[in-house]
Amino acid sequence: MLVEQAMTRDVICVSPDTSIEEALAITTANRIRHLPVVCNEQLVGIISDRDLRNAMPSCLVQEQTAALKDTPVSSIMKSDVITAHPLDFVEDAANFLYQKRIGCLPVVSCGKLVGIITERDILHTLVEMMGVSSPTSRVEVQVPDRPGMLAEIADLLRARKINVASVMVFPGPTEGQKTIVFRLKTMDPRRFVYDVQNAGYQVVQPPVIG
Amino acid sequence: MKNQVAFVYSQSFLRYKFGEDHPFNPKRLQITWDLMQKLGLLDASYLVEPRPASLDELLRVHHPDFVHAVQKASQLPPDTDPPVIGFGLGTEDTPIFPNMHEASSLIVGGTILAAELVMSGQVEHALNLAGGLHHARHKEASGFCVYNDIGAAIAYIRERYNARVLYLDTDAHHGDGVQWLFYDDPDVLTISFHETGKYLYPGTGDVEERGDGRGYGYSLNIPLEPFTEDDSWIAALESVLPHVFHKFKPDVVISQNGCDAHQYDPLTHLSATTRLYREIPKMVHQLAHEVCEGRWIAVGGGGYDIWRVVPRAWTMLWAELSGQPLPDELPQSWLDRWQPEAPVALPTTFVDPPDLFPPIPRRAEIEEKNRITVRRALLGTPFLL
Ligand SMILES: [Zn+2]
Numbered sequence: 001m002l003v004e005q006a007m008t009r010d011v012i013c014v015s016p017d018t019s020i021e022e023a024l025a026i027t028t029a030n031r032i033r034h035l036p037v038v039c040n041e042q043l044v045g046i047i048s049d050r051d052l053r054n055a056m057p058s059c060l061v062q063e064q065t066a067a068l069k070d071t072p073v074s075s076i077m078k079s080d081v082i083t084a085h086p087l088d089f090v091e092d093a094a095n096f097l098y099q100k101r102i103g104c105l106p107v108v109s110c111g112k113l114v115g116i117i118t119e120r121d122i123l124h125t126l127v128e129m130m131g132v133s134s135p136t137s138r139v140e141v142q143v144p145d146r147p148g149m150l151a152e153i154a155d156l157l158r159a160r161k162i163n164v165a166s167v168m169v170f171p172g173p174t175e176g177q178k179t180i181v182f183r184l185k186t187m188d189p190r191r192f193v194y195d196v197q198n199a200g201y202q203v204v205q206p207p208v209i210g
Numbered sequence: 211m212k213n214q215v216a217f218v219y220s221q222s223f224l225r226y227k228f229g230e231d232h233p234f235n236p237k238r239l240q241i242t243w244d245l246m247q248k249l250g251l252l253d254a255s256y257l258v259e260p261r262p263a264s265l266d267e268l269l270r271v272h273h274p275d276f277v278h279a280v281q282k283a284s285q286l287p288p289d290t291d292p293p294v295i296g297f298g299l300g301t302e303d304t305p306i307f308p309n310m311h312e313a314s315s316l317i318v319g320g321t322i323l324a325a326e327l328v329m330s331g332q333v334e335h336a337l338n339l340a341g342g343l344h345h346a347r348h349k350e351a352s353g354f355c356v357y358n359d360i361g362a363a364i365a366y367i368r369e370r371y372n373a374r375v376l377y378l379d380t381d382a383h384h385g386d387g388v389q390w391l392f393y394d395d396p397d398v399l400t401i402s403f404h405e406t407g408k409y410l411y412p413g414t415g416d417v418e419e420r421g422d423g424r425g426y427g428y429s430l431n432i433p434l435e436p437f438t439e440d441d442s443w444i445a446a447l448e449s450v451l452p453h454v455f456h457k458f459k460p461d462v463v464i465s466q467n468g469c470d471a472h473q474y475d476p477l478t479h480l481s482a483t484t485r486l487y488r489e490i491p492k493m494v495h496q497l498a499h500e501v502c503e504g505r506w507i508a509v510g511g512g513g514y515d516i517w518r519v520v521p522r523a524w525t526m527l528w529a530e531l532s533g534q535p536l537p538d539e540l541p542q543s544w545l546d547r548w549q550p551e552a553p554v555a556l557p558t559t560f561v562d563p564p565d566l567f568p569p570i571p572r573r574a575e576i577e578e579k580n581r582i583t584v585r586r587a588l589l590g591t592p593f594l595l
């Protein structure tokens with residue numbers, strides 16, 4: 001999936017001369033954590049709610065608050081912004097957020113800000129990808145880590161005419177094992193589970209008895 | 211005329227059938243019906259014949275394209291390999307069968323009729339055991355359910371009587387279809403107790419699914435841990451129901467009485483016994499009289515151990531609803547009639563003995579987790595505060 005399919009398009013931005021006080025009000029009112037700073041449609045910086053709050057004086061010192069009205073965000077924004085392109089893969093964007101320990105990536109195309117992708121957008125995409133939002137049964141299968149295993153299990157599904165909403169493959173709990181998680185469009189996965197066990201593979205059951 | 215109750219039933223309900231090997235076997239209705247007959251619980255004055263739902267009644271909750279697809283699938287000759295129809299039809303869960311539209315419409319009509327009888331004051335309580343098809347969605351058949359009879363009945367009540375409805379679902383599976391149909395409606399409170407979706411279809415029903423827009427707070431979900439037993443189940447019901455009934459003050463309660471949380475049920479991982487299925491209707495009955503002037507509509511639902519669980523659970527439901535006493539033991543004539551056909555030994559008492567199953571190893575942890583879930587569900591529900 002591409003960033004352009006997962007990003008938020010209606011980006012709430014500020015201009016460099018927006019005051020800190022106003023920027024803080026915008027983040028609070030819209031319940032957002034990041035404000036791209038834009039000048040002539042060009043991205044010139046980014047500011048987070050944390051930067052804004054760090055710029056706040058202590059609540060014990062009343063007289064300094066006036067300064068917030070006059071100080072523009074340009075004085076505290078980060079101008080060296082890491083961005084994404086609409087045609088990047090979502091997983092690469094996710095990796096970027098994780099590696100750089102940041103919460104969002106402004107999406108820039110042809111020099112213009114066209115969207116923003118946040119941790120929340122990525123989480124939502126993941127939830128969709130995992131098939132959680134459609135009615136499904138979850139079946140987890142342990143298989144040896146070698147070629148052809150997914151196809152072998154998929155054949156069992158085809159034979160039962162069971163439709164798959166999503167598949168994920170993870171490293172297994174032990175070396176040389178893989179875990180395949182299926183989200184199946186059926187309320188009765190028993191026959192599939194039986195087929196898998198019959199073929200010599202292990203199905204992970206609710207971990208309570210024992 | 212008050213105190214009168216209705217049992218909506220027709221032999222034609224048995225036509226809602228996906229095939230011999232399918233877990234949703236209408237035979238469970240027949241076996242249950244026979245048990246009630248042999249106990250003398252089905253006096254002719256209780257019985258009401260259902261009528262099919264009209265197209266308009268279906269369209270209150272279903273998309274026209276979906277209804278047309280069901281109608282079309284209904285007319286395909288038997289044994290044709292169904293082309294890809296979409297809408298969840300022709301799948302492993304909801305294979306198509308001849309006249310599925312007619313069979314499904316009759317079940318919907320039965321539940322609407324039950325609602326009509328109760329809302330118009332002709333009876334206090336009414337039961338349609340063929341109903342309870344809680345997974346059917348606006349535009350999709352799902353989880354053995356073609357049309358959503360409960361949704362159609364709620365929509366009927368909303369339109370005709372503008373009444374506030376409390377929908378209580380104690381099937382082991384999340385009551386997703388009904389929840390999504392009324393997710394943004396603050397006058398329909400949906401409450402579902404079910405096994406958590408971690409391992410069980412449909413995967414939804416998390417505590418945090420609370421409704422949307424004006425309906426925020428009017429969807430309540432109590433996802434129970436796998437292997438939850440009677441005591442923890444009953445404790446959860448007791449912590450939630452009286453409080454919610456008295457705060458929401460519904461005009462009518464609709465209860466879905468799936469009985470697939472029993473330890474014998476092959477599709478789920480909960481560990482209830484039939485004691486639970488004596489307690490649930492008792493609680494609902496009392497609350498319906500306390501809060502809803504007695505207005506109570508009950509439907510069936512899931513239940514896939516058709517020999518040992520469904521007949522006893524639903525007979526206890528009907529006995530409670532109609533105020534008729536039950537003996538402790540099942541009649542010998544019924545055991546003689548069905549034991550030869552049953553692949554398992556039939557139980558002889560209505561309430562399972564307390565030592566029927568060995569205790570669940572992690573009982574204390576499961577009970578604690580369920581208590582936390584109940585607390586989280588109640589704390590996040592604005593109208594309860
Ligand atoms: Zn009563």
Ligand SMILES: [Zn+2]
Binds near residue numbers: 381382383511512513
């Ligand atoms: Zn169920």
